[in-house]
Amino acid sequence: xxxxxxxxxxxxxxxxxxxxxxxxxxxxxxxxxxxxxxxxxxxxxxxxxxxxxxxxxxxxxxxxxxxxxxxxxxxxxxxxxxxxxxxxxxxxxxxxxxxxxxxxxxxxxxxxxxxxxxxxxxxxxxxxxxxxxxxxxxxxxxxxxxxxxxxxxxxxxxxxxxxxxxxxxxxxxxxxxxxxxxxxxxxxxxxxxxxxxxxxxxxxxxxxxxxxxxxxxxxxxxxxxxxxxxxxxxxxxxxxxxxxxxxxxxxxxxxxxxxxxxxxxxxxxxxxxx
Amino acid sequence: xxxxxxxxxxxxxxxxxxxxxxxxxxxxxxxxxxxxxxxxxxxxxxxxxxxxxxxxxxxxxxxxxxxxxxxxxxxxxxxxxxxxxxxxxxxxxxxxxxxxxxxxxxxxxxxxxxxxxxxxxxxxxxxxxxxxxxxxxxxxxxxxxxxxxxxxxxxxxxxxxxxxxxxxxxxxxxxxxxx
Amino acid sequence: xxxxxxxxxxxxxxxxxxxxxxxxxxxxxxxxxxxxxxxxxxxxxxxxxxxxxxxxxxxxxxxxxxxxxxxxxxxxxxxxxxxxxxxxxxxxxxxxxxxxxxxxxxxxxxxxxxxxxxxxxxxxxxxxxxxxxxxxxxxxxxxxxxxxxxxxxxxxxxxxxxxxxxxxxxxxxxxxxxx
Numbered sequence: 209x210x211x212x213x214x215x216x217x218x219x220x221x222x223x224x225x226x227x228x229x230x231x232x233x234x235x236x237x238x239x240x241x242x243x244x245x246x247x248x249x250x251x252x253x254x255x256x257x258x259x260x261x262x263x264x265x266x267x268x269x270x271x272x273x274x275x276x277x278x279x280x281x282x283x284x285x286x287x288x289x290x291x292x293x294x295x296x297x298x299x300x301x302x303x304x305x306x307x308x309x310x311x312x313x314x315x316x317x318x319x320x321x322x323x324x325x326x327x328x329x330x331x332x333x334x335x336x337x338x339x340x341x342x343x344x345x346x347x348x349x350x351x352x353x354x355x356x357x358x359x360x361x362x363x364x365x366x367x368x369x370x371x372x373x374x375x376x377x378x379x380x381x382x383x384x385x386x387x388x389x390x391x392x393x394x395x396x397x398x399x400x401x402x403x404x405x406x407x408x409x410x411x412x413x414x415x416x417x418x419x420x421x422x423x424x425x426x427x428x429x430x431x432x433x434x435x436x437x438x439x440x441x442x443x444x445x446x447x448x449x450x451x452x453x454x455x456x457x458x459x460x461x462x463x464x465x466x467x468x469x470x471x472x473x474x475x476x477x478x479x480x481x482x
Numbered sequence: 483x484x485x486x487x488x489x490x491x492x493x494x495x496x497x498x499x500x501x502x503x504x505x506x507x508x509x510x511x512x513x514x515x516x517x518x519x520x521x522x523x524x525x526x527x528x529x530x531x532x533x534x535x536x537x538x539x540x541x542x543x544x545x546x547x548x549x550x551x552x553x554x555x556x557x558x559x560x561x562x563x564x565x566x567x568x569x570x571x572x573x574x575x576x577x578x579x580x581x582x583x584x585x586x587x588x589x590x591x592x593x594x595x596x597x598x599x600x601x602x603x604x605x606x607x608x609x610x611x612x613x614x615x616x617x618x619x620x621x622x623x624x625x626x627x628x629x630x631x632x633x634x635x636x637x638x639x640x641x642x643x644x645x646x647x648x649x650x651x652x653x654x655x656x657x658x659x660x661x
Numbered sequence: 662x663x664x665x666x667x668x669x670x671x672x673x674x675x676x677x678x679x680x681x682x683x684x685x686x687x688x689x690x691x692x693x694x695x696x697x698x699x700x701x702x703x704x705x706x707x708x709x710x711x712x713x714x715x716x717x718x719x720x721x722x723x724x725x726x727x728x729x730x731x732x733x734x735x736x737x738x739x740x741x742x743x744x745x746x747x748x749x750x751x752x753x754x755x756x757x758x759x760x761x762x763x764x765x766x767x768x769x770x771x772x773x774x775x776x777x778x779x780x781x782x783x784x785x786x787x788x789x790x791x792x793x794x795x796x797x798x799x800x801x802x803x804x805x806x807x808x809x810x811x812x813x814x815x816x817x818x819x820x821x822x823x824x825x826x827x828x829x830x831x832x833x834x835x836x837x838x839x840x
Contacts, residue, residue, distance in 0.1 A: 310776075310778075313776060314776065314777070314778065316827045317757055317760045317761050317764070317776065317777075317827075318757055318760075320760040320763075320764070320825070320827060321753065321756035321757040321759070321760045323825055324756055324759060324760050324763070324816065325750075325751075325756055327815075327816040327817060327818075328751070328756075328815055328816060329750070330733070330817065331733040331734075331736035331737075332733065332736050332739075332740075332815070332817075333719060333721065333730035333731055333732065333733045333736070333814070333817065334497075334498040334730060334731045334739055334743055335498070335728055335729070335730050335814055336497050336498055336550075336675075336676070336678075336718075336728065336729040336730065336731075337498070337500075337603065337604070337607075337679050338498075338499070338500045338550075338679075339500060339607060339610070339611070340564075340607075340611050340677050340679075341551060341552065341677065343557075344552070344560060344561065344564055344677055345611045347561050347564045347565055348564060348565075348611060348612065349565055349570040350570060351570060351571070351572065351612060351636070352570050352571050353636050355572075355577060355636075355637065356637065356638075357637055357638075357639060357644065357645055357646055358646060359577070359581075360577075360580070360581040360584055360585075360637070360645070360646075361581070361585075361645065361646040361647075361648060361651050362651055363577055363578045363580075363581035363582075364578075364581040364582055364584065364585045364648060364651075365648060365651035365652050366578070367578055367581065367582045367597050367598050368582075368585075368597065368648070368652065369652060486714050486715070489717065490715055490716060490717035490732065490734060490735055491717055491735045491738045492717060493716055493717025493718050493731075493732075493735075494717030494718060494731040494732050494734070494735035494738060494739050495717070495731070495735070495738055495739055495742050496717075497717065497718040497729055497730070497731050498730075498731045498739060498742075498743060499742055499743070503742070511738050511741045511742060512738060534665075535665050536665070536669055537668075537669060537672055538668065538669040538670060538671060538672025538673030538674070538675070538676065539672050539673065539676050550676060551676065552673045552674070552676035552677050553669065553672070553673050553676075555669060555673070556666075556669055556670045556672075556673035556674070557673075559670040559673060559674060559690055559691055560670075560673050560674050560676075560677055560690075562689075562690045562692075563674045563677075563686070563687070563689075563690035564677070566689055566690060595790060596790060599786065599789040599790055600789055600790070600792055600795060601790075601791070601792030601811060604679045604680055607679050
């Protein structure tokens with residue numbers, strides 16, 4: 209059930225899939241302080257470059273999240289634990305553990321979603337759900353009816369307001385959100401017109417950080433869909449984006465980031481937190 | 483296709499369709515000659531009705547189409563099940579669906595489902611079986627539903643104009659936005 | 662009642678229902694002990710699934726109730742007849758949310774958000790509209806959600822007990838919750 213990530217590592221004290229390392233640490237069968245994280249990172253970079261052109265964006269981003277958490281965890285563990293008498297330090301330690309546990313939980317549900325997809329997409333058994341034959345329908349016991357028009361209007365009002373609630377604009381309370389899907393459409397249109405543009409030019413008119421982030425994410429989606437290619441002459445140099453999608457205006461499967469991105473990166477209102 | 487597979491495919495389709503299906507339509511779906519389909523349907527009908535071991539379902543030809551029905555041999559048990567099993571009050575879900583239809587008619591099943599946020603297929607069947615709603619038209623290939631005279635009689639109204647205005651019951655918009 | 666009549670009566674009743682029915686309700690209508698009913702239902706299930714001559718329909722237990730379904734063996738042929746309004750695939754976000762609800766139910770929207778790390782309002786709306794999840798209760802003023810019988814039917818499970826075990830390295834969830 210655990211999807212093999214394909215990424216295996218060889219350390220002094222551990223050899224095997226990255227997922228297994230994670231599993232051992234979580235079960236306290238291996239001490240995170242004994243893991244040379246720089247070696248893990250080196251191996252991952254080697255793995256990525258060996259599979260050039262073939263590597264999986266989601267795998268890479270997942271690695272980043274996991275590695276960052278491990279780093280956090282390790283930093284916390286390396287604190288002299290015997291002498292923690294500051295309550296804040298202790299809370300910090302617990303927070304790190306909690307973060308790690310959350311990460312594992314998130315990963316587990318992510319994996320389970322693959323299994324669910326298989327179950328939902330498998331051959332279906334359709335339930336028998338046919339109208340009752342008229343001679344049986346006649347047998348239905350007489351309704352006991354006590355519903356007044358006022359009851360009905362209340363029920364209708366309840367149903368209609370439920371429909372509206374998720375769509376209610378909160379624009380006056382929070383900054384409006386940026387849709388990655390919309391930005392993808394805008395970015396594609398510009399690139400189709402110009403052939404190639406620098407990233408700098410693509411975000412020149414962005415008036416918020418959120419818009420820049422959304423356009424960057426939309427480029428990643430377009431890249432995954434092979435609609436664009438990237439060129440970067442020097443490390444940290446200008447990034448040139450080239451349209452490779454032809455005139456095809458077909459559906460781009462941009463996965464919307466739920467609720468869109470907050471315009472201001474620090475706007476905690478839009479992101480669930482504890 | 484083997485005989486068993488032809489029979490199986492026919493049973494599968496006929497078990498879940500609501501309306502009688504013509505042998506021609508079945509033949510197209512099965513990619514089999516119509517005669518084979520018709521022959522198999524007749525064999526199935528006879529098999530289910532075998533006097534030594536009659537099934538509780540029967541396959542009947544109605545107006546040139548075929549459909550599974552509950553066998554008349556067991557009508558007494560089915561009748562008892564319907565009378566005793568069904569509650570004589572509409573469920574909350576059914577009432578809410580009815581209210582939505584009353585105010586939004588003519589309305590399609592999909593629209594009702596979207597408003598209520600849940601699948602309403604089985605609740606709609608109940609309301610149809612109770613004669614409280616009926617098909618009143620078609621829009622973009624989807625059936626539209628509305629309330630019936632029976633509904634008016636039940637609620638004691640002489641026409642839909644007597645439905646109370648919805649607006650005063652809707653939550654104040656400012657209240658919602660302030661949440 | 663003879664065995665054949667019990668079987669026939671059960672088949673006849675199950676022809677007219679629109680949701681899974683409990684053996685208890687069937688027993689009342691048949692005026693037979695529940696054990697006999699349950700035994701017969703199981704025998705029917707096995708009979709229809711006989712590998713040498715599988716039927717096109719199957720009898721399945723879902724959430725403790727029994728209902729006729731078309732057999733998965735013929736899903737392709739049935740698919741040509743039953744056009745379902747909502748066959749579009751669920752997004753990855755919706756699937757992950759569904760997974761969280763399936764394993765943590767009953768669960769509030771806030772709890773799901775916390776696990777997923779993002780706001781899940783729009784995804785929840787999709788899942789509700791598809792009838793895969795429903796409101797199942799209330800806790801501390803917040804609505805709780807759980808999966809539906811439809812979810813079980815769609816995934817082909819008889820009960821939630823059949824959900825595969827979560828990844829082996831998942832820490833004890835209560836530990837996380839307790840903080």
